[in-house]
Amino acid sequence: MFIGICDDDNIMRERIERVCKDVTKKYNEETIIKKYKDGQEITDQNIDILILDIEMPMVGGIAVKERLENAKSNTVIIFATSHEEMMAQAFGVNVIGFVTKKYIEDQLPVVLERALKIVRGTVLIEGIDSRNIEYIKSEHIYCNLYLTDGQEFLLRESMKALEDRLEAVGFIKIFRGCLVNMEQVEEMKNGKVYMHGGTVLQISSRLKASVEKKYTSFCIENARFC
Template sequence: MKIGICDDILSEREVLKECCLSLGYKSIFLYESGEALLESSDIKTLDALLLDIEMDKINGIKVKELLEKADTFTYIIFITNHCEYMPQAFGKNVISFLQKPVTIHEIECCLNKAAYLKKDYFLIAIDDKISIRCKDILYLCVEQKYTICYSLDGNSFSTRKPLYEFEKELADLGFCMVHRSYIINLKYVQKIKKHDIILSTGQTFPVSRRYYQHVTESFHSYTISRLTCQ
């Protein structure tokens, strides 16, 4: 995961950088001002941004507004000394508001949340021409010699790419193979029975005996991750 740190105080940037490094993150980009961040070529590829609010010229609130207009998928974690800025800090990609001095545990929780949310926006290549975001995929299945990807909006896309290749790609993105012919997006699972799995759309799919334990364990892990990141 690519993490940006934007703060006009060098010592603050270094503290946050050390926190991220100690948590195992290696792709870290430092910015000394809002202007430096907005002029950077990396801005559209950042997954999470630790953003100070009080900076000269372009402050953190303005940076957030400009990122929203640019329609980026960077999750923002505001860091400040003053809670009075909180009402202005809300936004579609703002996931937390931390008061200085921050702890490594607070940073860890926020970055875990960003990583979890980011999975929804991973693009999966159906074929050479079509890609679809994870959150828009309902399920995939095998029909004759084709793999069919069914999207949340009711569309479907066929490809000769085998289902087992999708299984490898989607394994860590909240999907689970429930039968040799079906991969389900766990985001839309409503209930798991002994032989069936029911989606929020009302659709029911078979769960084979071979996959049952894997399905229940995967759904349990997914649910725990979702709850801890809310």
């Protein structure tokens, strides 16, 4: 993971770096954090996440964003600014959020987690990589996570909260109390989901059409045969 921080204020760069280190330390992967004093210094083509000041002396954040867009870069951009009136100019294809410098310690962790989810294609649920979850079922006030290695993990969190966290990484609700990881689906047919681990789950008749449509889209986007 390569995170860039671009701001002409050294103190702000240090504050942002501390937040980045705190958020990324729970992920079991190497994270490189590189700091830039101005937009003209950004020449790296492989930055995963760029936390970018809008106004800088030489080359500002909006110019950097436009340059990355023109280069068809996949860099995910978070703008950090004291000039909220400039946000309208800063929207872009890869811009996923804005944070106010005054509240950087409160706002940045939330947006950074969203960026990490996009870049990594996964989220952590109580330290469990979502890619290792086959499906989830609600059990009264708990949710039971069924893992790809056959283990189970009981979690005190609502199904709605888990659905909100996992939708962006390929999980889909097939009935009111069940989410499945589409990456772990062997096939869908006759209103049923056949998981790689051998489990067969029934799709709600009310959700059948939308589930099949979303799964077909998932297969197309991920170059899979469904």
